[in-house]
Amino acid sequence: MKHETGAVLFTINLQSLATFYERVFDMRVLHTEDDHIRLEAGSFRLTVHQIPERYAKNITIEKPPVVREATAIKLAFRVKDIAKAREIAAQLGGQIYSADREWQHDGSTICDGYDSDGNVFQLWQ
Numbered sequence: 522m523k524h525e526t527g528a529v530l531f532t533i534n535l536q537s538l539a540t541f542y543e544r545v546f547d548m549r550v551l552h553t554e555d556d557h558i559r560l561e562a563g564s565f566r567l568t569v570h571q572i573p574e575r576y577a578k579n580i581t582i583e584k585p586p587v588v589r590e591a592t593a594i595k596l597a598f599r600v601k602d603i604a605k606a607r608e609i610a611a612q613l614g615g616q617i618y619s620a621d622r623e624w625q626h627d628g629s630t631i632c633d634g635y636d637s638d639g640n641v642f643q644l645w646q
Contacts, residue, residue, distance in 0.1 A: 586639030
């Protein structure tokens with residue numbers, strides 16, 4: 522498949538963060554290396570990249586993670602079922618906010634959440 526768009530997420534938790542995106546957003550693993558895992562959904566490619574140890578040693582991800590809302594970028598993903606994605610996200614250390622925080626726009630149901638590292642995302646169905 523030709524990839525039209527993509528993003529890179531840097532993390533100290535390579536495997537667990539890649540698994541989060543693979544399962545919550547029904548992405549498939551394209552390629553795995555020691556320092557990155559490449560996922561895809563349709564024409565979108567997401568690369569989860571391990572932060573090098575010299576930088577990672579000074580980073581801590583809390584459990585549950587501190588939500589990083591003060592950022593200039595929010596990734597957005599289409600899902601088949603927000604309720605199902607909500608269940609999977611909770612199992613994997615993230616959260617999709619409750620149904621009372623969903624809203625409607627252009628015929629879609631939209632909701633925000635965060636991954637197991639605290640990165641905020643948006644999803645719609």
